[in-house]
Amino acid sequence: MTDWVEKLRKVVDASSCAAVGRKIGYSRVAISHIYHGRYGANSDRIRAAFLAGFGDGPDCPFLGHSISPTECVDHRSSPMPTSDPARFKHWTACQACPLNPDKKDK
Known part of the structure; x- marks a missing residue:
């Protein structure tokens, strides 16, 4: 395969x-x-x-598979989704992701 x-x-x-x-x-x-x-x-x-x-993109730690660079940017830079719990979990994971160049160290 x-x-x-x-x-x-x-x-x-x-x-x-x-x-x-x-x-x-x-x-x-x-x-x-x-x-x-x-x-x-x-x-x-x-x-x-x-x-x-x-x-063609990075392996997303949250999804467990590679995603396109555009999809990665879209997930991490989108506004916080407040009406969909699954999207909120994904967005939260993106904010703390080690692959996120915009991550703010606390």
């Missing part, structure tokens, strides 16, 4: 096939087929889209 498929499986396990598909512009079904090793067509385009969306 290729490294990118293993990364895809970790990302899907942490979220869903639908969420991964939406982020990279492919259907839930295509992501599910790759996840389960049943994708019969050439997956080079999906691989490129997945790596652009999830594989």
